[in-house]
Amino acid sequence: MSKGVVLSVMASVLFGVMYFYTSLLTPLSGEEIFGWRMLLTVPCVTLFMMISGDWPLVCQIGRRLRQKPALLIGMLLSSTLLGAQLLLFMWAPLHGRSLEVSLGYFLLPLTMIVTGRIAYGEHLSRLQKIAAFCALVGVANELYRVGSFSWETLLVALGYPVYFVLRRRLGNDNLGGLWFDMALLLPIATWFILNGDPSVVAEHPRLYLLIPLLGMISASALVSYILASRLLAFSLFGLLSYVEPVLLVGVALLLGESIGRDEWLTYLPIWVAVLVLVFEGSKHLLAHRRRNAA
Numbered sequence: 001m002s003k004g005v006v007l008s009v010m011a012s013v014l015f016g017v018m019y020f021y022t023s024l025l026t027p028l029s030g031e032e033i034f035g036w037r038m039l040l041t042v043p044c045v046t047l048f049m050m051i052s053g054d055w056p057l058v059c060q061i062g063r064r065l066r067q068k069p070a071l072l073i074g075m076l077l078s079s080t081l082l083g084a085q086l087l088l089f090m091w092a093p094l095h096g097r098s099l100e101v102s103l104g105y106f107l108l109p110l111t112m113i114v115t116g117r118i119a120y121g122e123h124l125s126r127l128q129k130i131a132a133f134c135a136l137v138g139v140a141n142e143l144y145r146v147g148s149f150s151w152e153t154l155l156v157a158l159g160y161p162v163y164f165v166l167r168r169r170l171g172n173d174n175l176g177g178l179w180f181d182m183a184l185l186l187p188i189a190t191w192f193i194l195n196g197d198p199s200v201v202a203e204h205p206r207l208y209l210l211i212p213l214l215g216m217i218s219a220s221a222l223v224s225y226i227l228a229s230r231l232l233a234f235s236l237f238g239l240l241s242y243v244e245p246v247l248l249v250g251v252a253l254l255l256g257e258s259i260g261r262d263e264w265l266t267y268l269p270i271w272v273a274v275l276v277l278v279f280e281g282s283k284h285l286l287a288h289r290r291r292n293a294a
Contacts, residue, residue: 003231004227004228004230004231004232005228005232007224007225007227007228007231008224008225008228008232008241008243009243010221010224010228011221011222011224011225011228011244012241012243012244012247013243013247014217014220014221014224015221015244015247015248016244016247016248016250016251017217018089018214018217018218018221019089019093019098019247019248019251020093020251020254020255021210021213021214021217022090022093022094023093023094023255024210025207025210025211025214026094027200027204028196028200028207029094029192029196030087030090030091030092030094030095031087031090031091031192031195031196032192032193032196033090033094033214034083034086034087034090034091034189034192035188035189035190035191035192035193035196036189036193036211036214036215037086037090037189037214037215037218038086038182038185038186038189039186039189039190039193039215040211040212040214040215040216040218040219041182041215041218041219041222042179042182042183042186044215044216044218044219044222044223045178045179045182045219045222045223046179048219048223048226049175049179054175054176056176057174057175057176057177057179058175058176058179058180059176060176061172061176061177061180064171071170074166074169074170075170075172075180075181075184076184077166078163078166078167078170078172078177078181079180079181079182079184079185081159081162081163081166082163082178082181082182082185083181083185083188084155084159085155085156085159085160085163086185088101088152088155088156089101092152093251093252093255096255096256096257097150097152098248098251098252098255098257099249099252099257099259100150100152100153101152101153101156101248102245102248102249102252103149103153103157103266103267103270104152104153104154104155104156104157105156105244105245105248106245106267106270106271106274107135107153107156107157107270108156108157108160108161108245109241109242109274109277110131110132110135110157110270110273110274110277111157111158111160111161112160112161112164113128113131113132114132114161115161115164115165119165125280127276127277127279127280128277128280130276131273131274131276131277131280132273134269134270134272134273134276135269135270135273136269137265137269138265138266138267138268138269138270138273139266139270141265141266141269142266145262145263145266167181175226242274242277242278245274
């Protein structure tokens with residue numbers, strides 16, 4: 001278990017590092033950085049799947065696609081939803097929108113709970129209802145303050161649940177489906193790179209080193225995340241996933257962004273909601289350990 005915890009925290013730290021690392025890649029645009037990330041990450045993930053024995057999952061989806069070509073429409077939509085999230089992750093730090101994205105990641109566990117209730121009829125526990133109420137206070141303050149959430153926050157908080165539901169409906173909610181989602185992004189990733197200014201890299205030689213490092217960080221984070229998910233109980237893995245949005249807030253503050261006085265009533269209730277979910281997960285985890293020890 002300790003190895004799984006280390007890998008999970010390492011993945012969150014690496015994603016946080018990549019969030020900050022984006023600012024070092026200027027004057028590349030967010031689109032170009034996204035393109036390089038995809039082109040460098042997909043081969044690494046392919047190698048990992050071959051070594052780990054997961055490559056048959058890709059072959060299985062490939063066979064389903066040949067038998068039912070219409071499946072490609074859903075897969076293209078799934079890939080587009082993932083691509084939008086990955087592009088936003090690269091774009092936000094360059095445009096001073098890191099806090100908005102981090103707020104979306106804090107809201108994500110709560111929107112996932114609501115999605116489970118709506119899409120699958122899952123029942124909310126008492127603590128989940130308390131967490132939802134706390135988050136609702138933050139949501140109400142943001143709506144009162146500016147009339148709506150930023151599009152970046154909404155894209156993360158609402159886009160990922162739609163993505164996960166779609167993957168489940170397609171029967172692609174495994175590593176093979178993730179590989180196809182990323183592989184289908186390669187044409188647009190290549191276009192972003194080719195459409196950029198080719199002289200930028202030549203004029204900034206440090207990019208010859210920084211761009212390959214981006215691929216190493218991205219691949220290492222993803223592989224660590226996948227390995228951790230296999231080594232840890234689902235509840236503990238879910239709890240550790242809250243490390244990443246905390247780190248994203250830290251990165252946003254390092255990049256010079258700040259939380260305004262009137263924004264605290266948005267952030268604090270949502271953070272309390274996350275803490276309530278962490279508390280509930282900890283209770284389930286301790287109960288599971290006691291049952292195993294008995």
